[in-house]
Amino acid sequence: MIVPGSESQALGAALAAETGHSLAAVDYERFPDGELMASVGVPEGVDRAVVVAATTTDAAHVELLQLQDAVREAGVDRVVTVVPYMGYGRQERAFEPGQPVSARAVARAISTGTDRVVLVDPHEASVRDFFDVPCTVVGAAARLADPLAADLTDPLFLSPDAGAIDLAEAVRDAYGRGDVDYFEKVRHSGTEVEVTPSDAAVEGRDVVVVDDIVATGSTMSESIAVLNGRGAADVSVACVHPLFARNARTKLERAGVSAIYATDTIERDVTAVSVAPTVADVL
Template sequence: MKVICTEKSQILATRLARAQKTTVVDVKYSRFPDGELYLVAGELDDETVMVSSVVDNDALVQLLLLIDACENSDIRLVIPYMGYARQDRQDRKGEPLSARAVARAISRGVSECITVNIHEPDVLRFFNAPARNISLARDIGAYIKTLNLTNPLILAPDDGALAFAEQVASAGEWEFDHLEKTRLSGEQVTMAPKALSAASRPVVIVDDIISTGGTIATAAGMLSAQGATDVYAACVHGVLTGGAYVRLIEAGVRDVICSDTIERGCSRVSAADQIANALQTRSNR
């Protein structure tokens, strides 16, 4: 077995290869003058673990090309971050179900698919190969333990992320809650933990994805005003679009923590060990 990856998943791929005690196949990437992508993969094995986060359209095309280049090997596809996965429903006639379109495209020619904290697990049914999802919630929790925070409150940004917050909190047997919005007037809204107090303790706001960071940035200021000693933000997928990292730090967030499913300067947690564990078994429909 060898590991191979697309261009924007190189760090995670090398960490996974170390965990698997194998090597990473060299891939040469280039672009034609008209903008079309091109790649050449090195020597493959009978079994190939392909690591590719779909972080943008180029990454998606690279993945499709790499799957085709490896067609003579048994491909086990690992998708640490799957772009388009949040487009999982059709709100009006004529709209594509984009998560389905992408899942179908990237699962042709592979024997199984492994995703990491996919935003909506129901998307797995769209893959043309057996698919399963793994979680880094406890790994995020393990990293938070290294911060040596005293009595931290693990806080989800909404009730939809409460289960994720609970999993993170279980790593340290910490209290957890979710933010609740209260409208004070036509324009004024406040946010606070639904049941627990943030006063005189550090707060870690956790979610599977941080995209624009707007909600967390707003909440950080309010939590500080409510007496939180520090506010941290932690997630699996640090999309951090539109200046989100700066927005969070300027809003008073002490640190932003994410994993290497999307490779960032603040990627403190690796998905490599969880993926290696998942690869020990095969997916079934």
């Protein structure tokens, strides 16, 4: 049985279709004091539940814990938790003395209600070690090749930095042709950062900028502007997690992006492909 969180309803349905499992009915209500209660309809005889819930907000974290507990309370023996996007995953260390390792705290909480966890492209793969149950990390970047036009002109796949070049390589390899490069960032001041492609020429080429997360969109929009200024024929963005905090989408559009392609780990209007097949392979 697939149990979708409110932030992962389309992915839950896609995963149910991919695996042939039933899709649970989930209801939500709020008490007068504002507290949430999520309840799950669990048919008799169900012994395994797959909870699928992106934790994009604090409320989504609470909802995930409740969904886990609800299926346990209904008598389900085995719970697998799929976290398509893990909120707080980028706080994988204490940045200053006295600050928490928030990813660890969140992982420990999730671990209490499940037998296993599946993460999709966490920003730092090391967060898997914070879980107290077995944790499988899957990469979905290759799925982003599917919605790209088949006739890209001399395509170039760019990652935001050298450390993320494997994402660009995954999309390029799935697409079947093209070059891979990465951006170099030079910080001139606390607010001024220069972003340039490291080696590859971009003039007259179709460029796809690949990242795991687009959050504020600041670096991505600057990258798009640089590429357009250097004569790229077309600049599109492919990202696994379209978080799009505040005015991120507007920044990308103002910078001149031609298209944005994303997966359904976070369900947005730019979702172009599902990670359901990738997740189904490890369930």
